[in-house]
Amino acid sequence: MKRPVRQIVEARKGNLTAEMRAVARLEKVAPGFVLESVAAGTVVIPRNRRHRHAGPCGIGTGLRTKVNANLGTSADVAGLGLEVAKLRAAVGAGADAVMDLSTGGDLAAIRRKILAASRLPVGTVPVYQAAVGRARAGGGIASMTEDEIFEAIEEHAADGVDFVTVHCGVTRAALDRMRRQGRLMDVVSRGGAFLVTWMVANDRENPLWRDFGRLVEIAARYDLALSLGDAMRPGCIADANDRAQFQELIALGELRAHAHREGVQTMIEGPGHVPIHQIEENVKLEKALCGGAPFYVLGPLVTDVAPGYDHIACAIGGAVAGAAGADFLCYVTPAEHLGLPGPADVREGVIAARIAAHAADLAKGVPGAAQWDLEMARRRKRRDWDGMLRLALDPARARLIRKASPPRLADVCTMCGEFCAIKTVEKYLGKG
Amino acid sequence: MKRPVRQIVEARKGNLTAEMRAVARLEKVAPGFVLESVAAGTVVIPRNRRHRHAGPCGIGTGLRTKVNANLGTSADVAGLGLEVAKLRAAVGAGADAVMDLSTGGDLAAIRRKILAASRLPVGTVPVYQAAVGRARAGGGIASMTEDEIFEAIEEHAADGVDFVTVHCGVTRAALDRMRRQGRLMDVVSRGGAFLVTWMVANDRENPLWRDFGRLVEIAARYDLALSLGDAMRPGCIADANDRAQFQELIALGELRAHAHREGVQTMIEGPGHVPIHQIEENVKLEKALCGGAPFYVLGPLVTDVAPGYDHIACAIGGAVAGAAGADFLCYVTPAEHLGLPGPADVREGVIAARIAAHAADLAKGVPGAAQWDLEMARRRKRRDWDGMLRLALDPARARLIRKASPPRLADVCTMCGEFCAIKTVEKYLGKG
Numbered sequence: 135m136k137r138p139v140r141q142i143v144e145a146r147k148g149n150l151t152a153e154m155r156a157v158a159r160l161e162k163v164a165p166g167f168v169l170e171s172v173a174a175g176t177v178v179i180p181r182n183r184r185h186r187h188a189g190p191c192g193i194g195t196g197l198r199t200k201v202n203a204n205l206g207t208s209a210d211v212a213g214l215g216l217e218v219a220k221l222r223a224a225v226g227a228g229a230d231a232v233m234d235l236s237t238g239g240d241l242a243a244i245r246r247k248i249l250a251a252s253r254l255p256v257g258t259v260p261v262y263q264a265a266v267g268r269a270r271a272g273g274g275i276a277s278m279t280e281d282e283i284f285e286a287i288e289e290h291a292a293d294g295v296d297f298v299t300v301h302c303g304v305t306r307a308a309l310d311r312m313r314r315q316g317r318l319m320d321v322v323s324r325g326g327a328f329l330v331t332w333m334v335a336n337d338r339e340n341p342l343w344r345d346f347g348r349l350v351e352i353a354a355r356y357d358l359a360l361s362l363g364d365a366m367r368p369g370c371i372a373d374a375n376d377r378a379q380f381q382e383l384i385a386l387g388e389l390r391a392h393a394h395r396e397g398v399q400t401m402i403e404g405p406g407h408v409p410i411h412q413i414e415e416n417v418k419l420e421k422a423l424c425g426g427a428p429f430y431v432l433g434p435l436v437t438d439v440a441p442g443y444d445h446i447a448c449a450i451g452g453a454v455a456g457a458a459g460a461d462f463l464c465y466v467t468p469a470e471h472l473g474l475p476g477p478a479d480v481r482e483g484v485i486a487a488r489i490a491a492h493a494a495d496l497a498k499g500v501p502g503a504a505q506w507d508l509e510m511a512r513r514r515k516r517r518d519w520d521g522m523l524r525l526a527l528d529p530a531r532a533r534l535i536r537k538a539s540p541p542r543l544a545d546v547c548t549m550c551g552e553f554c555a556i557k558t559v560e561k562y563l564g565k566g
Numbered sequence: 567m568k569r570p571v572r573q574i575v576e577a578r579k580g581n582l583t584a585e586m587r588a589v590a591r592l593e594k595v596a597p598g599f600v601l602e603s604v605a606a607g608t609v610v611i612p613r614n615r616r617h618r619h620a621g622p623c624g625i626g627t628g629l630r631t632k633v634n635a636n637l638g639t640s641a642d643v644a645g646l647g648l649e650v651a652k653l654r655a656a657v658g659a660g661a662d663a664v665m666d667l668s669t670g671g672d673l674a675a676i677r678r679k680i681l682a683a684s685r686l687p688v689g690t691v692p693v694y695q696a697a698v699g700r701a702r703a704g705g706g707i708a709s710m711t712e713d714e715i716f717e718a719i720e721e722h723a724a725d726g727v728d729f730v731t732v733h734c735g736v737t738r739a740a741l742d743r744m745r746r747q748g749r750l751m752d753v754v755s756r757g758g759a760f761l762v763t764w765m766v767a768n769d770r771e772n773p774l775w776r777d778f779g780r781l782v783e784i785a786a787r788y789d790l791a792l793s794l795g796d797a798m799r800p801g802c803i804a805d806a807n808d809r810a811q812f813q814e815l816i817a818l819g820e821l822r823a824h825a826h827r828e829g830v831q832t833m834i835e836g837p838g839h840v841p842i843h844q845i846e847e848n849v850k851l852e853k854a855l856c857g858g859a860p861f862y863v864l865g866p867l868v869t870d871v872a873p874g875y876d877h878i879a880c881a882i883g884g885a886v887a888g889a890a891g892a893d894f895l896c897y898v899t900p901a902e903h904l905g906l907p908g909p910a911d912v913r914e915g916v917i918a919a920r921i922a923a924h925a926a927d928l929a930k931g932v933p934g935a936a937q938w939d940l941e942m943a944r945r946r947k948r949r950d951w952d953g954m955l956r957l958a959l960d961p962a963r964a965r966l967i968r969k970a971s972p973p974r975l976a977d978v979c980t981m982c983g984e985f986c987a988i989k990t991v992e993k994y995l996g997k998g
Contacts, residue, residue, distance in 0.1 A: 446918050450885045507870040563762070
């Protein structure tokens with residue numbers, strides 16, 4: 135097997151890799167900034183060279199906030215064609231990465247199909263495979279062996295997966311803290327739930343914690359990026375920012391230091407369901423406890439009461455988290471809490487998360503972000519409709535809405551018609 | 567004419583009005599708190615008793631964040647039936663108030679129809695009537711007389727309108743500041759644009775500023791609530807938080823003090839297009855400069871680039887503004903910047919704004935807000951689907967999505983099927 139290019143190791147030597155150069159070019163930042171950030175672990179480039187045709191994507195401080203779209207089958211809905219359609223929808227809507235979270239059908243076949251079809255980085259949660267395999271064999275999740283968990287991770291890496299979620303921080307200590315806390319929703323992370331089940335049933339420590347060195351060795355072998363999962367993410371507003379969550383985050387900070395030392399790229403995953411006023415402290419604490427590692431948040435959802443519109447609850451939380459420093463937003467679709475999303479849900483979810491990410495980039499002052507809005511505003515002032523529609527985050531949707539309501543005068547819209555405010559004052563205040 | 571009950575005047579005498587009692591009951595707060603807040607002007611109850619069948623709605627600090635839906639025709643799309651359908655959509659989606667912003671068709675007939683059909687408080691922008699009337703007569707907006715502006719306001723009050731937007735703060739000083747600032751989008755407020763046009767063409771001061779006392783007298787006569795409009799609201803991210811905007815806000819603060827002294831209920835309107843990191847200072851400044859008067863924000867939209875999804879850009883900004891203390895969120899629909907919304911757009915817009923308002927209420931700690939999420943979480947933990955769907959912010963949509971993806975096991979959903987995290991850990995961690 136060809137040895138992989140290890141981004142951190144090269145960065146430490148001062149070697150700019152092709153991936154670092156590409157990220158600098160895409161983000162319009164200095165290559166030296168990318169190199170230093172990769173060396174420091176504040177930027178991660180999830181890039182398994184076995185995923186040959188994937189483009190590089192930089193995630194972390196100083197770069198554009200990225201959006202991930204979760205794909206994947208379930209025990210109830212498992213169609214390979216459907217997953218490819220969802221991947222296309224995610225790419226078409228402008229996602230930066232996808233995760234295959236399949237738990238139904240032929241898991242290996244689906245994963246390989248998505249890897250083959252995706253030019254975006256692909257992430258997975260390998261423990262699903264170990265757990266689902268045992269459950270199907272009739273033994274129950276608790277019967278999976280420690281080796282099976284690590285073997286699943288290595289199999290995914292060998293397939294070309296670019297990053298894996300590994301719930302290494304859900305230790306017995308975190309579980310004890312959760313019990314003493316008296317949580318309402320307990321564990322809502324699926325991978326976390328599998329590991330907790332295993333731990334409690336077997337009365338053993340989490341092997342991904344106890345034997346973290348083994349995981350780091352596998353990751354180093356493929357330059358597989360680790361995304362340290364938050365099994366303790368709050369599943370409802372009432373559980374937000376509790377002791378169990380931060381017990382886990384402290385453990386993740388230790389593990390991230392270990393992985394970084396060994397030259398393994400690492401991100402940290404975050405909540406979850408969090409009210410607006412508790413989001414910023416989550417982000418700041420992650421950065422403080424985890425050495426500035428990229429923060430990958432699921433939402434956060436700012437309320438529990440909006441099933442059917444959780445992409446909007448997520449856009450609010452993602453924008454606030456991003457503005458506070460979160461680097462990578464996992465989308466949520468309108469189907470969240472109700473069912474497996476289809477391609478149309480995927481599209482809606484990605485667009486909503488991209489709005490949040492861009493709003494965050496304006497707040498962060500990410501290079502080039504404000505320019506987009508400025509260009510749009512200039513065209514709006516000139517009532518240059520072609521320009522506006524072309525610049526829209528989703529040009530197809532914007533065109534559709536405009537077309538459905540054609541104005542009498544071509545240079546305005548039907549909201550105001552001839553009484554367009556911009557047009558009205560232009561005569562007196564000039565064209566600007 | 568029967569003298570109206572004037573909420574501030576009664577509150578100052580220590581008299582609890584029927585409206586104050588109703589607000590206290592609806593909001594589950596002490597009647598004394600409502601009385602003191604109305605007396606202080608930190609809560610406004612827009613309630614014109616000539617709008618006989620309207621229910622009271624309290625807006626301000628310590629109460630639930632409210633949502634307004636803009637209705638109204640334009641020169642291009644003017645159907646009375648359509649406006650009634652939009653009103654029904656707004657009420658059905660849970661709006662707290664509506665505004666009739668018509669500029670097309672028979673303005674008086676539409677306004678009276680909406681007043682007759684609406685149990686929610688109704689607001690208007692009377693200057694539209696004066697300006698549109700003159701424009702139709704061929705004289706141009708600049709030919710309207712000062713009397714016509716005040717007469718339009720009185721006509722609306724006499725019809726039963728509960729609150730009016732009046733752009734009193736767009737003075738010559740504010741206009742000068744805007745010119746010196748070198749704004750990109752100039753004036754994007756339609757009412758503001760009409761007044762600016764008039765001021766520049768006639769080389770005169772804004773009559774609503776110069777003759778504010780006349781306006782206050784009219785308002786006192788009907789207990790018409792004033793919503794002091796922000797003609798200088800930024801129309802793009804590049805114009806946010808500029809000197810013109812705050813010049814106007816300072817003037818609005820002075821006017822609000824005048825109106826409050828005279829016992830006239832007053833709200834302040836706010837932006838507009840504002841990036842996330844500049845929203846909080848807008849809200850805090852409004853409260854500081856305007857004596858804690860209720861802040862009524864249009865959006866804010868946190869980016870310019872999302873036409874087709876401005877309800878989401880607005881939900882992000884509205885939630886952040888609300889969390890910082892804004893009291894009243896004006897919705898924006900998916901049609902914003904593209905055309906006049908239809909009933910489906912109205913529905914989407916109201917729901918998105920309600921999510922923002924509720925997310926803000928969780929952050930503000932509004933009495934009862936967290937209880938809703940708690941009840942939802944309890945049902946989610948028990949996998950009580952009927953309960954969850956009933957408690958959803960939009961039960962019909964949630965039911966539709968769940969129905970479209972029926973799970974094999976009735977107690978889970980198709981996202982995880984048998985591998986539901988909640989169900990998986992329940993066996994080991996208890997039912998909570």
